[in-house]
Amino acid sequence: MNLVINNRRETVPDDIRTIKDLLDFKKFSFPRIIVRINGKLIRKPAYPETVIRENDRIEAIHMISGG
């Protein structure tokens, strides 16, 4: 499946169906991330049931400690 992840075109294996699958595949760790699909915010509890589709634009923003 072709996706745009953080503004980069990427092809991921077809068995990746949900946001949770994608975050696991990309090894994006859970507690500190903001996820949007096509601009829409996806809240953490919805990651396992949120299905991603061909050409979706996904933003996974990793927050960094320090302040």
Added chain:
Amino acid sequence: MKQINYICFIMKFEEIKSVLSECSVGIAGAGGLGSNCAAALVRIGLGHLVIVDFDRIEESNLNRQYYFRDQIGQPKVVALKDNLLRINPFLDLTISQEVLIPGNIPDFFEDVDLLIEAFDKADQKAMLIETALAVWPDRPVISGSGLAGYGDFASLQIVRSGSLYICGDQTHETGDETPPIAPRVGIVSHMQANLALELLLNLNSPVSSESFIS
């Protein structure tokens, strides 16, 4: 995420102050980012400010936070109030010494025009941003992420995702070898203040917000 191009607006300081005096900003966290960002916004005439932080000042905070040695042990919001009112005694300032959680964020920040995320821990940053964007999808949230260490000024940037703006290098995490210290924390906190100013003036002027996007 989009990279932001700065546009330098030309406006007299009296005009800036006049617009800002009607504006309200919320700051979540009164550490290195929040305390310095607050001071910058108050110096240029922000009228209304809401600051929430649960913590007390420790000696180790003095390497970057807008506090003084004789304030060690005080709640940060109490000391910051004292310091900010010394800059502008007419500031309308609301402080709360509370732990922010998804359940109370909507109440504390209901009436602000934009929100500054100024936490230390990454999971807290994510929690605040996620909550704020869910409650107020169109209200700007200005976050700081990646400010530890020193040098490497050119890596500090602002990226935008909808109404979320993230200031910092998005790379350097706080650690023993990369402490958060005044110069770089100060730059990022002032990037937040500068962007807040830009957005507030823009919200209150006919210039299209599209002009922020490269």
